Amino acid sequence: MIRLQNVSKKYRKGGFFAKSDFWALKGISVEINPGEHVGIIGESGAGKTTLGRILSLIELPTDGLVEIENTTATKKNLRKLRKYIAAVFQDPGTSLDPLFRVVNTLKETGASMQRIMEVTANLNIRPELLQKYPSQLSGGEQQRIAIARAILSDPTYIILDEATSALDVSTQAKIMNLLCDLNASKRYAYVFISHDLSLANFISDRIYVMHGGSIVEEYDVQEKPLHPYTISLLKGTGKPIRKKHSGCFFYEQCPSRTEKCKKETPQLIELGKHKKVRCFLYD
Ligand SMILES: Nc1ncnc2c1ncn2[C@@H]1O[C@H](COP(=O)(O)OP(=O)(O)OP(=O)(O)O)[C@@H](O)[C@H]1O
Numbered sequence: 001m002i003r004l005q006n007v008s009k010k011y012r013k014g015g016f017f018a019k020s021d022f023w024a025l026k027g028i029s030v031e032i033n034p035g036e037h038v039g040i041i042g043e044s045g046a047g048k049t050t051l052g053r054i055l056s057l058i059e060l061p062t063d064g065l066v067e068i069e070n071t072t073a074t075k076k077n078l079r080k081l082r083k084y085i086a087a088v089f090q091d092p093g094t095s096l097d098p099l100f101r102v103v104n105t106l107k108e109t110g111a112s113m114q115r116i117m118e119v120t121a122n123l124n125i126r127p128e129l130l131q132k133y134p135s136q137l138s139g140g141e142q143q144r145i146a147i148a149r150a151i152l153s154d155p156t157y158i159i160l161d162e163a164t165s166a167l168d169v170s171t172q173a174k175i176m177n178l179l180c181d182l183n184a185s186k187r188y189a190y191v192f193i194s195h196d197l198s199l200a201n202f203i204s205d206r207i208y209v210m211h212g213g214s215i216v217e218e219y220d221v222q223e224k225p226l227h228p229y230t231i232s233l234l235k236g237t238g239k240p241i242r243k244k245h246s247g248c249f250f251y252e253q254c255p256s257r258t259e260k261c262k263k264e265t266p267q268l269i270e271l272g273k274h275k276k277v278r279c280f281l282y283d
């Protein structure tokens with residue numbers, strides 16, 4: 001299991017003189033269990049990539065605990081723990097070696113040729129593409145190669161950060177479906193990071209909704225989400241506007257707001273296993 005406990009991440013912003021601290025993540029606790037499909041969604045700037053980088057053990061948080069398979073991640077063991085994880089980010093072209101034919105990039109994972117053929121076929125990668133260089137492939141093909149490489153490296157967890165967002169919607173859905181089918185035996189856990197809530201809902205078992213560096217809701221896709229913000233995201237309406245008060249970020253657009261929501265910030269309330277919401281309606 002990957003477990004993040006009360007994780008915060010601080011960045012320094014500004015130029016040489018006017019530096020200020022900026023908290024990209026604030027007290028995040030999440031867990032990813034083996035075999036699970038977990039979605040992390042939220043608008044631009046919510047902190048999704050920052051969280052994805054910490055889940056991928058690319059960097060450590062400023063505060064809080066990161067545990068993987070019951071080992072606490074530290075500067076010393078970070079590299080060693082990365083063997084459990086493969087990450088695929090948005091721009092596949094830059095992650096593939098331009099001087100290597102695709103087949104050689106895939107062989108580098110240590111997988112047998114038989115398994116390479118099996119996984120690439122499952123991802124609809126035509127055999128002749130394996131002999132090409134990345135620059136000779138389309139964006140969608142490059143992305144499927146990057147995903148194939150992640151699978152072939154045989155990790156326990158695969159983190160996909162907007163891995164298919166650059167592609168058109170039908171290709172995106174197709175790749176995600178193939179990926180889920182390929183994992184029917186729950187060999188890996190997937191984390192899908194996306195700003196597209198309906199796609200994430202479609203391919204995940206469980207969703208974390210982020211806003212402003214915090215988790216605002218966690219829900220099982222078999223059940224309806226509760227937070228007015230998540231509901232409006234699902235409908236494709238109402239982005240929060242910059243607030244001028246100390247209360248809830250969604251106060252201005254919330255159909256269920258009260259005076260309390262303007263003055264106080266709600267805590268993340270636990271309503272059940274994998275069911276949490278940051279909203280006074282459920283307090
Ligand atoms: N290296 C960095 N230095 C300073 N600020 C950063 C850094 N990386 C991210 N940030 C800031 O942290 C916040 C969260 O960024 P992040 O990339 O995690 O958001 P995101 O949810 O992935 O957004 P998007 O949907 O646009 O990819 C943003 O305000 C961003 O400007």
Ligand SMILES: [Mg+2]
Pocket residue numbers: 048049050162
């Ligand atoms: Mg991002």
